[in-house]
Amino acid sequence: MAERPTLYSFRRCPYAIRARLALLASNTICEIREVKLSAKPPEMVALSPKATVPVLHLPDGRVIDESLDIMRWALAQNDPQGWLGRSDEALIAGNDGPFKHHLDRYKYPNRHGTDPAEHCAAALDLLRPLEARLQASPYLCGDLMGLTDAALMPFVRQFAQTDRAWFDALPLPGLQAWLARLTASPLFDAAMARLAPWTPGDAQILFPTSSMA
Numbered sequence: 001m002a003e004r005p006t007l008y009s010f011r012r013c014p015y016a017i018r019a020r021l022a023l024l025a026s027n028t029i030c031e032i033r034e035v036k037l038s039a040k041p042p043e044m045v046a047l048s049p050k051a052t053v054p055v056l057h058l059p060d061g062r063v064i065d066e067s068l069d070i071m072r073w074a075l076a077q078n079d080p081q082g083w084l085g086r087s088d089e090a091l092i093a094g095n096d097g098p099f100k101h102h103l104d105r106y107k108y109p110n111r112h113g114t115d116p117a118e119h120c121a122a123a124l125d126l127l128r129p130l131e132a133r134l135q136a137s138p139y140l141c142g143d144l145m146g147l148t149d150a151a152l153m154p155f156v157r158q159f160a161q162t163d164r165a166w167f168d169a170l171p172l173p174g175l176q177a178w179l180a181r182l183t184a185s186p187l188f189d190a191a192m193a194r195l196a197p198w199t200p201g202d203a204q205i206l207f208p209t210s211s212m213a
Contacts, residue, residue, distance in 0.1 A: 014154030022071035033198035086146020134174030
């Protein structure tokens with residue numbers, strides 16, 4: 001078997017989710033190693049001392065340890081659905097900067113010592129421009145899913161899941177339909193496969209996980 005990239009991942013991490021979505025969209029097969037965040041494998045830390053998922057170790061020795069860089073690397077190899085042509089850098093930066101800041105302080109107020117209502121309101125304000133776009137088209141950059149949708153959806157999902165009944169009652173029908181469409185897709189199902197934490201010596205698991213080495 002040809003040597004494959006190795007992905008260190010964590011199922012629920014939104015950064016890892018979007019990396020896995022792009023790997024799937026590009027038909028990239030890699031070895032996947034599920035990480036237990038309370039016991040990060042030394043093999044991953046040696047590759048990326050910042051020790052956050054996702055980390056992609058390429059066969060040529062290169063290490064990619066930023067989720068957007070993994071997405072762009074995978075799609076540069078193969079982009080059959082044209083995701084790279086539907087990439088809005090300003091929307092992605094707004095998600096990864098201010099929206100993620102407020103999301104964390106809404107979802108984890110005890111960790112940050114914050115008022116969750118204040119940060120919930122601020123995050124919600126940042127979702128309104130997405131709603132405006134999604135009133136005009138089913139996806140953020142037009143009629144087809146692209147990199148922007150995959151990059152933002154895991155974070156919007158995390159926001160929605162914090163208080164799902166409240167989110168579902170908001171007057172954001174475009175955003176709610178978009179989130180429902182993406183999370184009901186076979187692509188998302190494949191990205192969210194459940195795996196036991198990896199330990200050295202385990203049998204190699206290929207991602208997508210329908211394949212086993």
